[in-house]
Amino acid sequence: xxxxxxxxxxxxxxxxxxxxxxxxxxxxxxxxxxxxxxxxxxxxxxxxxxxxxxxxxxxxxxxxxxxxxxxxxxxxxxxxxxxxxxxxxxxxxxxxxxxxxxxxxxxxxxxxxxxxxxxxxxxxxxxxxxxxxxxxxxxxxxxxxxxxxxxxxxxxxxxxxxxxxxxxxxxxxxxxxxxxxxxxxxxxxxxxxxxxxxxxxxxxxxxxxxxxxxxxxxxxxxxxxxxxxxxxxxxxxxxxxxxxxxxxxxxxxxxxxxxxxxxxxxxxxxxxxxxxxxxxxxxxxxxxxxxxxxxxxxxxxxxxxxxxxxxxxxxxxxxxxxxxxxxxxxxxxxxxxxxxxxxxxxxxxxxxxx
Numbered sequence: 051x052x053x054x055x056x057x058x059x060x061x062x063x064x065x066x067x068x069x070x071x072x073x074x075x076x077x078x079x080x081x082x083x084x085x086x087x088x089x090x091x092x093x094x095x096x097x098x099x100x101x102x103x104x105x106x107x108x109x110x111x112x113x114x115x116x117x118x119x120x121x122x123x124x125x126x127x128x129x130x131x132x133x134x135x136x137x138x139x140x141x142x143x144x145x146x147x148x149x150x151x152x153x154x155x156x157x158x159x160x161x162x163x164x165x166x167x168x169x170x171x172x173x174x175x176x177x178x179x180x181x182x183x184x185x186x187x188x189x190x191x192x193x194x195x196x197x198x199x200x201x202x203x204x205x206x207x208x209x210x211x212x213x214x215x216x217x218x219x220x221x222x223x224x225x226x227x228x229x230x231x232x233x234x235x236x237x238x239x240x241x242x243x244x245x246x247x248x249x250x251x252x253x254x255x256x257x258x259x260x261x262x263x264x265x266x267x268x269x270x271x272x273x274x275x276x277x278x279x280x281x282x283x284x285x286x287x288x289x290x291x292x293x294x295x296x297x298x299x300x301x302x303x304x305x306x307x308x309x310x311x312x313x314x315x316x317x318x319x320x321x322x323x324x325x326x327x328x329x330x331x332x333x334x335x336x337x338x339x340x341x342x343x344x345x346x347x348x349x350x351x352x353x354x355x356x357x358x359x360x361x362x363x364x365x366x367x368x369x370x371x372x373x374x375x376x377x378x379x380x381x382x383x384x385x386x387x388x389x390x391x392x393x394x395x396x397x398x399x400x401x402x403x404x
Contacts, residue, residue, distance in 0.1 A: 086372050086379065091219045093260060093382055095226035098124055100261045102227070121227060139295075146292040150314060157317045252393045259389050263382055266346070271298040273345055274337060278311070281333040285326055288318050297334075301341075302378055304361050308338050360384065 078085065098121075105120035115123070226233055234253060241249045275298025282290045293315045300307035312334045319326040364384035368376035376383075 082372060083375075086375055087215055087219055088222065089383065089386075090375070090379065091222035091226060093264065093379075094219065094223040095230065096257055096260045097264045098128075098223065098227045099230060099257070100264075124227075125224070139291075142291055143295055146289040150289055150292055150317070153317060153321060157320050160320050248398065252390060255393065256386055256389045259385050260382060263385050267302060267381075270341060270345060271301045274298050274301045274308075274311075274341060277337045277340075278334070281337070282315055282330070285329050285333070287315050287326060287330065288322065289314075293318075302381075303365070304381060305358075305365065306377075308334075360388075 101124050102117065102120045105115050105123060106117055108115070234250070237253070238246045238249055275294045278297035279290050279294030282293050287293065293311075296314055297308075297311040300311040303310075312330065315330050316327050319330055361381065361384065364387075365377060365380040368380040368383055370376075372379075
């Protein structure tokens, strides 16, 4: 028996829905970098909203602060801190960073000399490994390391594009802070009407999770940067400011950042006093253990917990999909994804499945 007209319409509607879903997924994938900038603005607006709510709840001179005034105070304070940062911190940082880049060829020559010296010492006891083989290995390794450093520093070269993206994120952040409920309602329209109240609850949970992560990671970065700078200052390692700032900023990248931050002071120590290499390694090891076993459990007690393997897989996936910005935002993206998966998939679907 053939299908009637209404059944054909139902099937046609299903195919149209499936096609729309596939096309939407493709379009979203093509604009993934743009969506990542929007997510960055959401992170910043979440941090500002938390600060604004704190100002609203606290009374200044016995007077309750209205939201508009709280927004102006927050934006003015951020503008003031940003100006101070760019006037007092950025110029010496750029100067020291340029010196660090200039030291790379000298570091490589010194490292090559050390390796050749070690090869000569070993060749006295092992005739099967002459120093020529080590020299050939170094010659093959040099182009690879040079390319790695070029790729790392090339991240900072496209300044015009970075400035445009930063301005876009800044403007979008301010717009979201001024009218957060409007953007929330626009997002909730994407859900079926029966699920919008539940989706609003999940958004609240996501905002709390992101706020806790932002608070914890800010404290961790300041802690790592300060202790790194103090230790390097005591050890009299040159270019302390650039090492301390890089140590704090690279702490945003779990697993990879802390290991990468120790490379730069070691580069300087190779040219200065090689014995400082061991002191730097020990000091950074102590800092990371204090941060891992005391600071993180203390300041991130309310943070959404992520297994180390999940964090590593998230870093690889988002770095592969979105590049450097995806690597930097891998942890907040994983926090958001974990919140939605737990609430929607586990609690609302699997836990209620009879």
